[in-house]
Structures are given as structure tokens and as C-alpha cells.
Amino acid sequence: MTTTLHADVLILGGGIAGLWTLARLRSLGFACVLVESAALGAGQTIASQGIIHGGLKYALDGQVGSAASAIAAMPEVWRACLRGDAGAPVDLRGVPVLSDHYYYWTSPGVMSRLAGAGASKVMRTAVERVPAAERPAALRDAPTGMNGVDVYRVGELVLDARALVARLAEIGRGCIVHGEPAPSVEPWRGGSPLRMRCHDGRGVEIRASAVVLAAGAGNEGLLTRFILNAADALPVRTQRRPLHMVMLRCAPGAFFGHCVGTSSSPRLTITSGVPADTGESVWYIGGQVAESGVARAPREQIAATRRELTECMPWLNLPDATRWATLRIDRAEGVPPSSGLLPGLRPELPVVARSGRVLAAWPTKLAFAPLLADEVARELEAAGVSPRADGALNPALPAPPVAAHVWDREGVEWS
Ligand SMILES: Cc1cc2nc3c(=O)[nH]c(=O)nc-3n(C[C@H](O)[C@H](O)[C@H](O)COP(=O)(O)OP(=O)(O)OC[C@H]3O[C@@H](n4cnc5c(N)ncnc54)[C@H](O)[C@@H]3O)c2cc1C
Structure with missing residues (x-):
């Protein structure tokens, strides 16, 4: 049996990029569905070291430009979220520092x-x-x-990256589905249904106004499915x-x-x-x-x-x-060709690329998740996507688990 969901935005991938974007877009009134194929945080996010950098690494490089200022602003944004300040983008109270x-x-x-x-x-x-x-x-x-x-x-x-993911999963409860795009998914241009296969075997058809690819390394494969031809290609390469x-x-x-x-x-x-x-x-x-x-x-x-x-x-x-x-x-990153960045070097800021109503997003750093989500919201506005859908939730669909800490994972071979 296939369930149909209507959403303003479908997000693919439940790492920090997808989960933070989900929380932020919902706070702006968008009806969203996030689909995660493995476990929440299973890619880089829970494997990260959880450091909310404050710019010293950049300052050591002698960098004083916009990227250095952006990262230097991050600890205070996160502290406001952790305190649950009014006006903070996401309420992270309870996440252990x-x-x-x-x-x-x-x-x-x-x-x-x-x-x-x-x-x-x-x-x-x-x-x-x-x-x-x-x-x-x-x-x-x-x-x-x-x-x-x-x-x-x-x-x-x-931060404890796993506890952070668990808190964001709680905020997104009811909007997160354990599954992945069906292999036969057709390239998507907007408006057409996207077929997903849930991990319990059920089919879900999602009718969304926009799609955000936030699947980390998985974006490479997803991009080839969501882009029709070179003219449509997102202005980005992956590395x-x-x-x-x-x-x-x-x-x-x-x-x-x-x-x-x-x-x-x-x-x-x-x-x-x-x-x-x-x-x-x-x-x-x-x-x-x-x-x-x-x-x-x-x-x-x-x-x-x-x-x-x-x-x-x-x-x-x-x-x-x-x-x-x-x-x-x-580390999976998007690089806009306009950045002139040589292969193998880290982009300085989060990267959001858009072609029509398909967006691809890479935070570059965990710490940059707030900037990334704001950029996604701006791009949705530029694409003419505004909150419209009338509830997209179906709590009966299977939700993905939160991934384990890397040291607790099965298969780790300890000496
Ligand atoms: C070892 C390491 C340490 C790091 N330490 C820090 C740090 O201390 N501070 C910092 O700021 N940054 C750090 N980073 C960088 C940071 O972790 C990443 O920038 C960030 O986690 C990327 O998040 P993401 O959501 O884009 O990707 P990911 O966390 O990789 O999440 C992608 C998600 O998409 C899912 N997915 C994949 N394919 C599909 C699909 N087809 N359909 C649906 N879902 C799919 C995956 O299962 C995964 O859950 C570190 C990175 C690494 C690797």
C-alpha cells in the first residue's frame, strides 16, 4: 500500500544539515518531510568531534575575511540555542556540553x-x-x-554529537521517515510525486514543492538522479x-x-x-x-x-x-566552481546550490549548520517556495534510529 504525503519541502538525509534544516524550516512554517536511509547522524555527524569552532584555526592561518568572521560568530549562536534563548534558531536545551x-x-x-x-x-x-x-x-x-x-x-x-542528533530528532518527530528514494525515481522537476521505499517495505509518495539534498556523501548519487541534463546542473562539484x-x-x-x-x-x-x-x-x-x-x-x-x-x-x-x-x-563537501578552490581544500563556508526547486546543501562544518539552514530558507524564498502545505506528517511511518557513537559501533576492531 502506498501512502501519499504533501509537503512544502522534502529533505533527503538526516545528518546535521538535514535535521537542523528541518527544525529551522518548520519553525518558519514550512511543512517538511525528512527521509533518512540509514540511521540519523550515521554519516559524518556522529563521527565528528563535536567542536563548535570559534575561529582560532582560521586566525592561525592569518585569515581575517568573511569566513573567519562567520565561524567566529558560531559559538554564541550555539550557546543561545543551548540556553533555549527566545529568538535562537533551534532549542537545544538538554544537549550536554x-x-x-x-x-x-x-x-x-x-x-x-x-x-x-x-x-x-x-x-x-x-x-x-x-x-x-x-x-x-x-x-x-x-x-x-x-x-x-x-x-x-x-x-x-x-558537544556530544549523538545527543545533539537525538535532540534534533525529537524536535523533528513525526516528520522523519526511515527509507530512501525508490531506485526507479525519475529525475524531478518540481510538483511530480517522489516515490520512497520505507524500511518496513511500505511505499510513500511525497508531493513536495522543493527538494533539499542533505545526504552528505550520499548527495553525489542523489545529484545524478535529480538533475536532468547539463543545462540544469547545479552549480557545484562534490568532493x-x-x-x-x-x-x-x-x-x-x-x-x-x-x-x-x-x-x-x-x-x-x-x-x-x-x-x-x-x-x-x-x-x-x-x-x-x-x-x-x-x-x-x-x-x-x-x-x-x-x-x-x-x-x-x-x-x-x-x-x-x-x-x-x-x-x-x-568529509563530503560541495564546492561551487566560482570559489576557485583547488581540489582537496576545504571550502570556507557552508555551500547551498540550487537549480529550480532542487537544492543541494553541505554545511562544510558541523558548527555551520545554523548558517546553512538560513541559506536554504533564503534559496527557497528565491525559488518562490513558501509555506503552504497543510500538514505532511504521518506518525505511523517508521522512524529511523539515532546512530551509535563511533566507539560503540558493531564491527569496530579493538586491539
Ligand atoms: C571525523 C570528522 C570530524 C569532524 N569534526 C568536526 C568538528 O569537530 N566540528 C565541526 O564543525 N565539523 C566537524 N566535522 C565536519 C562535520 O561533521 C560535517 O561537516 C557534517 O557533519 C556534515 O553533515 P551532513 O548532514 O552534511 O552529512 P552527514 O552527517 O554525512 O549526513 C548525511 C546523512 O544522509 C544519509 N543519506 C545518505 N544517502 C542517503 C539517501 N540516498 N537517502 C536518504 N538519506 C541518505 C546518511 O545516512 C546520513 O545520515 C567533522 C567531520 C569528520 C568526518
């Missing part, structure tokens, strides 16, 4: 560029040098003095930037920090979590080591990360019981 600041430390012997970057006009959050006595446990035994380690504290939030992340179980307590080396991108970026089955900590490690480790086999990547930890934190004694695992994941 794992840390309301982030530590930056220099690897021993590297002169610090942090103080200068922190004084940049772009920064809206304080960058404070941390006295030795106030350092977090993971940095407490770091050397101080002339050739020692400098530690800075920056007001960048770290993937792979990472080979590393996880340590039984890490020495929760810690959130970037190790800054000679380049502007951190040598190590460490965030922490707690696995569902034990109370021990997990360190989740990204940064340059994850970018440069893509060609390495998991065992080699673990060895390389151990070496990097030894160089960046020589004072650290990892317990014998430490267990290791790695995760391969791609």
Missing part, C-alpha cells in the same frame, strides 16, 4: 603563534594562557619554562576528503585539545567520550595524523598515532590496558 572550552598546546620546542592569533580582530572568544597550576590533567606533567609547553584555553564548545581517525579506550580521563605544531592545522585533535558498555574514557583523535594516515593500514595508523602522541605528549603514560581502533570516514 562535554566541554565549554578547548585547550591548545604547543608541542615542546615549538614557538607559539597562538597568542598572536588569539589577539586577532576576528576572535570573539577569549584566548587565555593557562598557568601551570590550572592545566588539565592530561597536560599537568608537561614541561614549563623556556623550552616548555604553552597551554591556551579557548571558549570553543564541544570527499578522507580521514583515518584513531580511538583509544582506557585513555587517561576526558580531555579536549589541539596540539599545534609548525603548520596551521593541528598535529593532533583530541576529544573524549564514554563507551556505553564501560565507564572508561575514549579518546577520539583527528588532526594531521588522521589526514596523513589515509594510506596506512589500521595497525600502521595506530603505531603512527602512538608515535605522534609520544612526541606531542612525552609526559603521558598510557595504561597497559589501553586498546586501540581506527575509523575511516570521508
Whole structure:
């Protein structure tokens, strides 16, 4: 049996881009349906490190343009959402803040560029040098003095990405369907029904005024279905930037920090979590080591990360019981050709491309979700789509689960 739903906007993909856009568009009065093919947050979002960057990484690059200002504004937007302020774009009350600041430390012997970057006009959050006595446990035994380690504290939030997804799923309850576009879907020009196949086998026909492709890496495949010919093509190309992340179980307590080396991108970026089955900590490690480790086999990547930890934190004694695992994941991004960006470089801002009433959206960073959704709303207005549909919900349709934290996923091979 096929159910028919009427909506102003159909959103494909339930990561941060789709879920935040759903919440924002509904608050503007649009009737929306979101279709997720796997689990909510299953792509990059729950695999992210949950850092709401405040611009220091950009300032380290010496960037002071619009992108740097945009990212610098993000922590305050998110804080307003977390407090549930009137006028905040989304109510995120109840989402745990794992840390309301982030530590930056220099690897021993590297002169610090942090103080200068922190004084940049772009920064809206304080960058404070941390006295030795106030350092977090993971940095407490770091050397101080002339050739020692400098530690800075920056007001960048770290969120539990899974709890964030769960909160957005709650806000979108009744509008989210577990399924995917039927393989036979015809290229869509607007107005025609879009057939979806639910995961319980039911068929759904969605009549929507506009479609937003927010499927992360899945946008690549969806774009080929929703674009009729070159003349219709969205002004965007897609790219993937792979990472080979590393996880340590039984890490020495929760810690959130970037190790800054000679380049502007951190040598190590460490965030922490707690696995569902034990109370021990997990360190989740990204940064340059994850970018440069893509060609390495998991065992080699673990060895390389151990070496990097030894160089960046020589004072650290990892317990014998430490267990290791790695995760391969791609960052999926849209790049407007007009940006002139070379392949493999990160776009500076979120990207929304539109052809008629088909939009494709990539936040570029989790932190940029509020900007992305505002841009989608502006593009819908430009396309002449306004809130009209009279309820699109069918709570009887199956809803997707929220994906597990990466360290809790089945199939992770711990050493
Ligand atoms: C390891 C890592 C760490 C990161 N850390 C940070 C960070 O600390 N701070 C930050 O700001 N950014 C960070 N990012 C970037 C950030 O995670 C991404 O920019 C963001 O999560 C992308 O969200 P998205 O919704 O576009 O895509 P995704 O999160 O990938 O979501 C896409 C969704 O679409 C679904 N889907 C796919 N195909 C289909 C289909 N055909 N039909 C329906 N649904 C479909 C998928 O199952 C998935 O749920 C990180 C990224 C990675 C990979």
C-alpha cells in the first residue's frame, strides 16, 4: 500500500544539515518531510568531534575575511540555542556540553603563534594562557619554562554529537521517515510525486514543492538522479576528503585539545567520550595524523598515532590496558566552481546550490549548520517556495534510529 504525503519541502538525509534544516524550516512554517536511509547522524555527524569552532584555526592561518568572521560568530549562536534563548534558531536545551572550552598546546620546542592569533580582530572568544597550576590533567606533567609547553584555553564548545542528533530528532518527530528514494525515481522537476521505499517495505509518495539534498556523501548519487541534463546542473562539484581517525579506550580521563605544531592545522585533535558498555574514557583523535594516515593500514595508523602522541605528549603514560581502533570516514563537501578552490581544500563556508526547486546543501562544518539552514530558507524564498502545505506528517511511518557513537559501533576492531 502506498501512502501519499504533501509537503512544502522534502529533505533527503538526516545528518546535521538535514535535521537542523528541518527544525529551522518548520519553525518558519514550512511543512517538511525528512527521509533518512540509514540511521540519523550515521554519516559524518556522529563521527565528528563535536567542536563548535570559534575561529582560532582560521586566525592561525592569518585569515581575517568573511569566513573567519562567520565561524567566529558560531559559538554564541550555539550557546543561545543551548540556553533555549527566545529568538535562537533551534532549542537545544538538554544537549550536554562535554566541554565549554578547548585547550591548545604547543608541542615542546615549538614557538607559539597562538597568542598572536588569539589577539586577532576576528576572535570573539577569549584566548587565555593557562598557568601551570590550572592545566588539565592530561597536560599537568608537561614541561614549563623556556623550552616548555604553552597551554591556551579557548571558549570553543564541544558537544556530544549523538545527543545533539537525538535532540534534533525529537524536535523533528513525526516528520522523519526511515527509507530512501525508490531506485526507479525519475529525475524531478518540481510538483511530480517522489516515490520512497520505507524500511518496513511500505511505499510513500511525497508531493513536495522543493527538494533539499542533505545526504552528505550520499548527495553525489542523489545529484545524478535529480538533475536532468547539463543545462540544469547545479552549480557545484562534490568532493570527499578522507580521514583515518584513531580511538583509544582506557585513555587517561576526558580531555579536549589541539596540539599545534609548525603548520596551521593541528598535529593532533583530541576529544573524549564514554563507551556505553564501560565507564572508561575514549579518546577520539583527528588532526594531521588522521589526514596523513589515509594510506596506512589500521595497525600502521595506530603505531603512527602512538608515535605522534609520544612526541606531542612525552609526559603521558598510557595504561597497559589501553586498546586501540581506527575509523575511516570521508568529509563530503560541495564546492561551487566560482570559489576557485583547488581540489582537496576545504571550502570556507557552508555551500547551498540550487537549480529550480532542487537544492543541494553541505554545511562544510558541523558548527555551520545554523548558517546553512538560513541559506536554504533564503534559496527557497528565491525559488518562490513558501509555506503552504497543510500538514505532511504521518506518525505511523517508521522512524529511523539515532546512530551509535563511533566507539560503540558493531564491527569496530579493538586491539
Ligand atoms: C571525523 C570528522 C570530524 C569532524 N569534526 C568536526 C568538528 O569537530 N566540528 C565541526 O564543525 N565539523 C566537524 N566535522 C565536519 C562535520 O561533521 C560535517 O561537516 C557534517 O557533519 C556534515 O553533515 P551532513 O548532514 O552534511 O552529512 P552527514 O552527517 O554525512 O549526513 C548525511 C546523512 O544522509 C544519509 N543519506 C545518505 N544517502 C542517503 C539517501 N540516498 N537517502 C536518504 N538519506 C541518505 C546518511 O545516512 C546520513 O545520515 C567533522 C567531520 C569528520 C568526518
